[in-house]
Amino acid sequence: MPEHPRTLQSSTLGTSGVAPVSLSVVSPVYGCKGCLEELVDRIASAVAPLGGTFEVILVDDCSPDGAWSRITELAESRPWLRGLRLSRNFGQHYAIAAGIEGSRGNVVVVMDCDLQDSPEDIPALVAGLVDTDVVFGQRTERQDSASKRFFSWAFFRLLSWLTGVPQDHTTANFGAYSRKVIDVINDMPERDRCFPLMVKWTGFSTSYLPVSHATRKEGSSGYSFSKLLRLATEIVLSYSDKPLRLVVKVGLGFAAIAFGMVAWTLFRFIQGDTQVAGFTSIIASIWLVGGVIISCLGILGLYLGRLFIDAKRRPYYLVSEQTPEEHRAN
Structure with a gap:
């Protein structure tokens, strides 16, 4: 895995003085309490052959199903598992920000908690960082409803036109990112956060790796139409003039x-x-x-x-x- 000479700075999550690990896996949690054990254990099994130390960071975005109690229970028997609980529901991209700002890995993987992203794809994503700084997981066959796929395609086409930067609707948060990229994103001062757009804005070398995409293990998406519309408005106002x-x-x-x-x-x-x-x-x-x-x-x-x-x-x-x-x- 690539090493970067920059010294990790103390963050708001109290990681000062803690030695970095080889790999951090960050996952925002909302409405998926029942699949958390499978998630963390599959991650651990997938990354174990990579060698080195690793950590899994679950960020509870004030999940309505009481996910925090499950996270603390799992952390008691898994020393590589860390849990953060936000004071209220800030949103997915803000939960990701909390996780990556507290991460210590030389490589950081971001993935959703609903197991639509497959933990078994993590080693291939990490291996791709040998020649690049960012490897996005490309969901060539999305297991979502036709309406969700259409709105995702339409939104990214509109965003591409508004920002002048090509956007790929088959990619989202799932990917592997070098410490250099994560440090730059953590240093960005703006309040409005959209993780994949911030990554693309940095301009660091990027590659794409086809990954599997499964059906949602539990619950339903926390994004209602009104929330999606609000998110789209915030992204357009924040990333395009x-x-x-x-x-x-x-x-x-x-x-x-x-x-x-x-x-x-x-x-x-x-x-x-x-x-x-x-x-x-x-x-x-x-x-x-x-x-x-x-x-x-x-x-x-x-x-x-x-x-x-x-x-x-x-x-x-x-x-x-x-x-x-x-x-x-x-």
Whole structure:
């Protein structure tokens, strides 16, 4: 596994003074209490042949099924297992941030907890880091509903257009990342976090490895339509300024139309045609222009709102509990 000379810095999770391990596996936990034992044991079996020391970090994003009690129970008999519990439900990408900021591995693997990502693919992902800094798991055959696959494809196509950066809907969080990449992401100060987009933004060398994708072992996705819409809005506002540039273009377009209408009116006046415009067309124009203005102001307001939130400089997650120190791998 690649070694990086940078010394690990003390994090907010109290890892100062603890020697790094070879591999960290980080998984945010929400609504999957029943499959956690299978998850951690399959991870341990998969990474054992790699040699070296490893740790598994489960981050309880205030799971409604009482997953924290199960995490602490599992950690008592597995010294390589660490658990963090967030004070409330911050969201998947914030739970990932908590996990990677507390990780000590020279290589960090991020995966979901529902076992749709296969732990048996971890060795191949880690092996791919020999020649690159990032290896994304590429889900060529997703075991999701047709509607979820379609919305995922449509969202990433829209995001590619808005950001100008190609996005692949077959990749998500699952992948292996060198310590260099993780350190850079941990140093990013922005409050809005989207882990795979932050990784891609760094521009470090990246490769893709086809991985298996299974059906969800337990429960259902915590992303409702409203949550997905909110997440999409936050990502667009945080990683693209194209909506603002579109507002400018729309304004210029309407200005051009207005100048054209003025020129046409003057031409008709010169020709002696002084016909008064109809009431319906005037009202329609007022409503159209008014709607565009309000929409543009709304987009500007959303961006200002994000700036207001960032200006508060509040932490983007809070850890309320973690498993005892003596359960950590040395």
